Amino acid sequence: MEQAWFTEGHDSFGLMKQAAWQMAQHIEQLYEQKYLNTQSSMSTSMYRSDTSQRKASIWVGRGNNGGDGWLIAYYLRQAGWQVTVITVGFETQNFDINHTAEVSNTAHPMTDATKALQVALAARCDYQRFEDSNSCPNDSLGIALSADVYIDALFGIGFDRAPEGVYEQVIRRFNDAVQQNNALAIAVDIPSGLVADTGEVFDRLAIQADITLCLIARKFGLHTKDGMDYSGGIIDIPLIPFQKVFDQAASDKNDGQDVNQANVPVAMLLKTAHRLTARRQNSYKGSYGHVLVIGGNRVDQSQGMGGAAILSAASTMATGAGKITVACHERFHGALLTSLPDAMTLNLHDTDGVEALIKEASVIAIGMGLGRDEKAKALFISYINAAIAEKKPLVIDADGLYHLASLSRDNHELITQLRDYSVDYPVRLTPHSGEAATLLDKNISEVESDRLATIKQCAATYGGDWVLKGAGSLVLEQQSKGAQIYVCGVGNAGMATAGMGDVLSGVIAGLLAQQDLTSDMRSLHQAVMIHGLAGDTLVNQMRRADSDNNALLIGQRGLQAQDMPAAIRHVMQLGVDVYN
Numbered sequence: 001m002e003q004a005w006f007t008e009g010h011d012s013f014g015l016m017k018q019a020a021w022q023m024a025q026h027i028e029q030l031y032e033q034k035y036l037n038t039q040s041s042m043s044t045s046m047y048r049s050d051t052s053q054r055k056a057s058i059w060v061g062r063g064n065n066g067g068d069g070w071l072i073a074y075y076l077r078q079a080g081w082q083v084t085v086i087t088v089g090f091e092t093q094n095f096d097i098n099h100t101a102e103v104s105n106t107a108h109p110m111t112d113a114t115k116a117l118q119v120a121l122a123a124r125c126d127y128q129r130f131e132d133s134n135s136c137p138n139d140s141l142g143i144a145l146s147a148d149v150y151i152d153a154l155f156g157i158g159f160d161r162a163p164e165g166v167y168e169q170v171i172r173r174f175n176d177a178v179q180q181n182n183a184l185a186i187a188v189d190i191p192s193g194l195v196a197d198t199g200e201v202f203d204r205l206a207i208q209a210d211i212t213l214c215l216i217a218r219k220f221g222l223h224t225k226d227g228m229d230y231s232g233g234i235i236d237i238p239l240i241p242f243q244k245v246f247d248q249a250a251s252d253k254n255d256g257q258d259v260n261q262a263n264v265p266v267a268m269l270l271k272t273a274h275r276l277t278a279r280r281q282n283s284y285k286g287s288y289g290h291v292l293v294i295g296g297n298r299v300d301q302s303q304g305m306g307g308a309a310i311l312s313a314a315s316t317m318a319t320g321a322g323k324i325t326v327a328c329h330e331r332f333h334g335a336l337l338t339s340l341p342d343a344m345t346l347n348l349h350d351t352d353g354v355e356a357l358i359k360e361a362s363v364i365a366i367g368m369g370l371g372r373d374e375k376a377k378a379l380f381i382s383y384i385n386a387a388i389a390e391k392k393p394l395v396i397d398a399d400g401l402y403h404l405a406s407l408s409r410d411n412h413e414l415i416t417q418l419r420d421y422s423v424d425y426p427v428r429l430t431p432h433s434g435e436a437a438t439l440l441d442k443n444i445s446e447v448e449s450d451r452l453a454t455i456k457q458c459a460a461t462y463g464g465d466w467v468l469k470g471a472g473s474l475v476l477e478q479q480s481k482g483a484q485i486y487v488c489g490v491g492n493a494g495m496a497t498a499g500m501g502d503v504l505s506g507v508i509a510g511l512l513a514q515q516d517l518t519s520d521m522r523s524l525h526q527a528v529m530i531h532g533l534a535g536d537t538l539v540n541q542m543r544r545a546d547s548d549n550n551a552l553l554i555g556q557r558g559l560q561a562q563d564m565p566a567a568i569r570h571v572m573q574l575g576v577d578v579y580n
């Protein structure tokens, strides 16, 4: 993105200086917040009002991220701080200003990172080579390692492989030093060890940041997979008017491109959901749609999966759908009606009855606890065919996805039919990583190592709109102008429990059924946001400071899918466009 900015004539080293200056300002503020405005007496006792007593330890690598680090050292030193730069991957001659100038003159122009190093050295910033600590039994870095603030400028967005040797050691040492000194850990752009494009961390080895100062634009990897476990709080430093550049990139991308093409790399971060419009006074239950949930089977005398259909149905109702019928195994009708007397019931195996109801319903949600045996597969095929014939919007989850994968392996015609159908009618599919792996005939680690590529491949293979569930769920919506990908910025690890996926499918179906809402309000990304915000409400992670949600507070451990419908209603009552 920034390349377009440089093409307009802007100077890259100027941008690096601007970035470092702004980061130095933030570091000073963060220092005050940690050591002064704190509840902890231990932290307060460490506060040094005299700036010259404040210590920063800045760890730099050889790329531009390291360049940012050198300049931060320069600006903090100008502000009076005691600064030590810890370098990794440098030769001793890299610090000889005459030598670097000579090499630059003869071979290549000087890089921004080298210019930054020279600025810092000329200003007499202290540095120590991390490599030296390994050859010295008494650990010559010991003194330098003691600091109030540790700044990670080892790797930025150029980090792309597992750290080995000295790089592995330096990441461990950084984290240890932060812990030993009860200090503040600040990552420049992205924590080192986290892959910016995928959110992958190799062998759980990455800088554990308290704060990440994110330059120019949010990195996808900060929000998906391991990203949220390492980045801490994120502060944006936009630097350039990238919205203009982004809009241009998006419009280029959307000109009729296939979703599987490489140029759909930009994912929008979802932080807000649209406020739902009020209902018309002159309306009735039929005005808000009729959802048919198909699932909750009992296969081969097993205990069965009635709960999946019940949870999905309860969440559908919580979103405000007008009517709901659940086609599940007859054994579960009693349980269903006890917990959800507002629902109607139907025997899952009564194919005539279910197909007749598909004609009436406005949305079909299928697969939650449907079962994976051949009988369930036959039901799935019949009901999907009926829904396509009746032109009904479809939500496919859980065992439905399993059957789709199996039909795809059989080259069954339903796969092509569904893909063609999804061009004109809503089809929403909601796998977690394991289901996505089955759908694409891959293993889970392949899926997890590139979630963005996975969701694109799912959409290209099967058509329709997709959610790839997990930490930082991804959403792909195929719109008339091309595909839009979102990464969900809400939700929490408490939601990693059985039944949460059933709840999501219910929210998707419930919103889709309500034709009085705008298409944005009925969208898949809106459903994912409501689901995530509801989970955050229950563990008090909702970002809205003035919300009084203590009555709902449960916490991450022990959060159950059955707690969600109340929280969904709560989020929708508040109006979900207020979170930020």
Ligand SMILES: NC(=O)C1=CN([C@@H]2O[C@H](COP(=O)(O)OP(=O)(O)OC[C@H]3O[C@@H](n4cnc5c(N)ncnc54)[C@H](O)[C@@H]3O)[C@@H](O)[C@H]2O)[C@@H](O)CC1
Pocket: 002, 012, 015, 016, 019, 061, 062, 063, 064, 065, 066, 067, 068, 154, 155, 156, 157, 158, 159, 160, 161, 162, 163, 164, 167, 188, 189, 190, 215
């Ligand atoms: N492009 C721009 O306009 C700006 C970039 N800035 C900074 O520049 C950074 C990107 O700089 P670079 O592209 O130089 O990338 P990095 O600074 O992340 O470094 C990349 C280098 O590290 C090596 N490397 C990657 N993984 C490794 C591993 N596991 N072990 C050992 N070496 C490894 C690569 O081969 C490459 O030589 C950003 O994150 C940001 O901090 C900022 O200065 C702001 C402006």
